Amino acid sequence: MSRAATSESMTPIRYEPFWWDGVARTTIPELALPREIDVAVVGAGYTGLSTALTLARAGRSVVVFEAEEPGTGASSRNQGQIGAVFKRSFSEATATYGREKAVAIYREGRIAVEFLKSFIEREQIACSFVRSGRFVAAYRPEHYEALAHELEILKREIGFNADMVPKAEQAREIGSPGYFGGQVRHDDATLHSAQYHVGLLDRVRASGAGIAGFTPVTALVRDGAGFIVRTKRGEVRARNVMLATNGQTGPFAPWFRRRVIPMGAYGIATAKLAPEIVRRVLPTGRVVHDTRKLIHGIRLSPDKTRLIFGGRASMTEADPRATAPRLYTMMVETFPDLAGVDITHSWMGYIAFTFSRLPHTGVHDGIHFAMGYCGSGIALATYLGHKSALKILGEADSGTPFDDLPFETRPFYTGTPWFAPPALAYYHFKDNWPKPRAA
Numbered sequence: 369m370s371r372a373a374t375s376e377s378m379t380p381i382r383y384e385p386f387w388w389d390g391v392a393r394t395t396i397p398e399l400a401l402p403r404e405i406d407v408a409v410v411g412a413g414y415t416g417l418s419t420a421l422t423l424a425r426a427g428r429s430v431v432v433f434e435a436e437e438p439g440t441g442a443s444s445r446n447q448g449q450i451g452a453v454f455k456r457s458f459s460e461a462t463a464t465y466g467r468e469k470a471v472a473i474y475r476e477g478r479i480a481v482e483f484l485k486s487f488i489e490r491e492q493i494a495c496s497f498v499r500s501g502r503f504v505a506a507y508r509p510e511h512y513e514a515l516a517h518e519l520e521i522l523k524r525e526i527g528f529n530a531d532m533v534p535k536a537e538q539a540r541e542i543g544s545p546g547y548f549g550g551q552v553r554h555d556d557a558t559l560h561s562a563q564y565h566v567g568l569l570d571r572v573r574a575s576g577a578g579i580a581g582f583t584p585v586t587a588l589v590r591d592g593a594g595f596i597v598r599t600k601r602g603e604v605r606a607r608n609v610m611l612a613t614n615g616q617t618g619p620f621a622p623w624f625r626r627r628v629i630p631m632g633a634y635g636i637a638t639a640k641l642a643p644e645i646v647r648r649v650l651p652t653g654r655v656v657h658d659t660r661k662l663i664h665g666i667r668l669s670p671d672k673t674r675l676i677f678g679g680r681a682s683m684t685e686a687d688p689r690a691t692a693p694r695l696y697t698m699m700v701e702t703f704p705d706l707a708g709v710d711i712t713h714s715w716m717g718y719i720a721f722t723f724s725r726l727p728h729t730g731v732h733d734g735i736h737f738a739m740g741y742c743g744s745g746i747a748l749a750t751y752l753g754h755k756s757a758l759k760i761l762g763e764a765d766s767g768t769p770f771d772d773l774p775f776e777t778r779p780f781y782t783g784t785p786w787f788a789p790p791a792l793a794y795y796h797f798k799d800n801w802p803k804p805r806a807a
């Protein structure tokens with residue numbers, strides 16, 4: 369096992385997100401639950417907070433119910449890579465839903481990114497938002513060809529702002545021998561996930577919405593035109609309910625639980641690196657993801673001194689002690705220059721995949737929802753949370769192309785992804801066999 373993941377390590381590893389360092393959580397006093405409200409929002413991540421903000425500013429009485437301390441879910445654990453990275457390619461979406469729908473979905477992704485940027489500017493949320501761009505690194509020569517082919521179509525159909533970078537010029541983007549060129553997406557961006565969450569939470573509190581932390585919802589029961597929201601701390605009557613639980617959707621919402629696939633996502637942060645290593649590893653400071661089935665996500669810390677490395681180190685493991693050495697090995701395989709560096713943090717969180725590999729939003733059985741971002745939810749959660757609020761308000765411009773996508777499940781799937789370990793093994797095999805010839 370690597371030095372960095374053993375007791376020989378110079379720096380003790382903290383088993384919580386790098387993003388929580390130095391970010392003061394807002395202390396929220398316990399909320400006395402009201403008897404009746406307009407809207408109950410379940411989940412205090414980006415989706416739920418965005419919904420709550422729009423509703424409260426429109427004069428609705430709102431409570432956000434959160435099972436844990438607000439700010440401990442995926443929304444403060446993520447890498448902060450902003451884009452609309454759909455796991456269903458444009459060509460696949462065209463084949464399934466038709467060209468018009470595929471164009472609408474991909475356009476909406478770009479709209480969500482621009483919405484997030486304007487929102488952060490308008491609200492003056494200090495969260496290190498930078499229009500960094502993204503480098504999509506091709507793990508195999510045929511992946512480079514596929515990226516180039518898809519880009520031609522996306523430029524024609526939605527004016528996608530990206531360019532291919534051949535292998536011969538790749539060193540200007542990434543100091544890794546393991547890739548075969550890639551694609552620069554100019555409009556993508558980056559932020560500090562926990563700072564953004566705290567900023568959003570503060571705006572929601574200032575808007576007058578109630579935040580009920582440590583208040584898990586245990587049941588949503590229809591009651592005439594509204595709902596009884598049962599929680600571990602009592603019941604509240606709400607005219608509308610918004611479900612914003614994404615990868616942590618529990619048994620209290622069985623229809624939804626059968627439609628999202630919770631998966632662990634993992635990250636490590638290195639200790640501060642020498643400036644010349646930073647310049648060699650990620651010279652432009654763009655965020656990076658690669659084209660493996662088990663994707664690697666890579667970026668620099670906002671102060672550009674550390675590398676943050678993420679990957680699918682497991683499908684089932686919840687202990688970041690176990691995944692730290694695996695991620696370390698993956699990082700050094702990608703960047704041999706980093707052999708021997710210390711890591712300071714290792715953490716994980718839950719994302720939500722869907723069977724369509726696209727996000728879903730809409731209303732089911734009277735319950736509004738937005739979820740299933742498939743690991744790329746910062747922009748879409750903020751945007752679709754806002755759109756859900758507009759639906760609750762009955763506004764005309766509340767529609768999105770994700771509203772009417774069939775939200776599929778599978779026979780015998782009840783919310784525990786028993787198929788995940790064999791799927792991981794299969795994807796691991798697909799990524800590694802045959803080994804890409806030396807790049």
Ligand SMILES: Cc1cc2nc3c(=O)[nH]c(=O)nc-3n(C[C@H](O)[C@H](O)[C@H](O)COP(=O)(O)OP(=O)(O)OC[C@H]3O[C@@H](n4cnc5c(N)ncnc54)[C@H](O)[C@@H]3O)c2cc1C
Binds near residue numbers: 412584738742746
């Ligand atoms: C390690 C990691 C890296 C990631 N990297 C990126 C990235 O670089 N770019 C990107 O765009 N996305 C990334 N993501 C995904 C992104 O973080 C999510 O898509 C986004 O945060 C989803 O927001 P959300 O509000 O829908 O869900 P969450 O932030 O997960 O919030 C859901 C909340 O619901 C609460 N909840 C669940 N059940 C109940 C209940 N019964 N009662 C009350 N509350 C409940 C949970 O406690 C949780 O706080 C990453 C995620 C992880 C974990």
